[in-house]
Amino acid sequence: MFRRLPSTAPRVEIFVDGRAITARSGDTVAAALLADGQNWTREAANAGTRRGPYCLIGHCHECLVEIDGQPGQHACLVTVRDGMRVVRTRRMEDGT
């Protein structure tokens, strides 16, 4: 996946699908996921296969996740806050 260059940014804890991961202050949610070895953010509506961030600058919309209860947030644009709760986008049973 990705590894971090040396950083002095303070550690921040966020929860991804209920599991705590350590991020750094200043990370976008997508960067925090990638640095934690998580390469996916949603399940494709039709195929059901996992998708990860592609462009990381807000265009591809592959990284839309729920953040603190708010759906449809760009993981690549939102910066982490301590205690933030991130829920990745799951495919519904009916394929929507």
Added chain:
Amino acid sequence: MNRTCSLAVIGAGPAGMAAARAARDAGADVTVIDDNAAAGGQAYRDLQANAASRPGAMTVLGDDYGQGRALLERFQSCGATIMTGAGVWSVEPGGTVHVVDHAGVGQVQARRVIIAAGAMERPVPIPGWTLPGVITLGAAQTVLKSPGLVPDGRTVIAGCGPLLYLAAMQLLDAGADIAAILDTTRPGHRRAALAHLPGTLLNAAPLRKGLKWRRALKRSGVPFIPDAYGIRAHGTEALETVVYGTGGQHQTVAADTLLLHAGIVPSHHLAALAGCRLQWDGMQAAWHTVADDWGATTVDTIGVAGDCAAIGGAELAVQSGRLAGLDAAYRLGFLDRAARDRAGSSVLRMIRRQRPLRRFLDSYFRPPDEFLMPPDDDTIVCRCEDVTAGAVRQAAALGAPGPNQTKAFTRAGMGPCQGRMCAATVAHLIAEVQNRPVSGIDPLRARPPLKPLTVGQMAASAE
């Protein structure tokens, strides 16, 4: 967050910062809106944070990056209101800019709007490009700038463009394990570009820089495969291998990360939404926003600046931003026409001098046809709705005249990205099937909201 102002500038990258400052200096009150956490755009992403606390990053990212500091400082002290972390989901021709941030929705009402939304990387729809582990080269550069992430494990870079050599060098310097660079620059395109070479000699520094990066890459010992073709990504849950052709042979290389690149294209969606006319640029193989030298579009109240109008790179974006800012000040009554022309004349000359170089680069690094029109029918074209090239070809064969019609047939372009990833590919496929030029195909219409909103937010914005 509702406010009114003379000028709203969308985007705080090189063009938006320069536009805001030029209009402020003439006395206009300016509000700048950007969806990133800090100003700088992609070119100078998180520059100030890096300069303050990560000297190692500054070394890796190089001098051109560091040079954005003066621009940022002048922007921040110019007196414009700066809204960061705020996305724009619609722009109306009357000057209403609809904004959404973590606190909710709001509106900025301006007498004039400059859209400086920058560029995005051209999507590279190869087989397997939807697998986790396949991202754009620019995406890797983005997280290298901030917060300082480097691909871990075997990394393959594939595609073409001047950015490819620069980003590859930066990643190498940052310690990435680059297993191969698959350069898809086509010999025919290189030859065709020679016609544009004489004009570039007036402005040869960028060319020398590019050649230097390319030589350094070749000396680095990284396997460098020229004239690569037939790039495919394979894997079950995520990327495992990259297959490519070279000299009539197919090769397979194990990879954890594949970084794709085929140049950058204008992010024209907000301008299109506001009603500005788009035009197909055959050299860049992309739509650009129709605008005059000052960035004035076909909509009276709306200007464009920088890469979102037509690709020119960060330095040119600053110049075009300055012109759009001066023009806004003139149209808003803060400058008379003569003062605008005086202030802009040297900038216009500078921009004209740079045009031949752009033509040369567009021609030299033109993406191979396999990136523009995926030959394999199974390749996914629309990532949001999982629509394949074959499905689009079928709709085209039934007579769909453009992406607006194939959208109804296939759902391509109907998802949250609103065709940002697929519209140009769909247009190319229609042109291929119907044997006509892409320039005659209408672009996909953009619809509000351009960013996902909840129904509650929609209702709140209508109140």
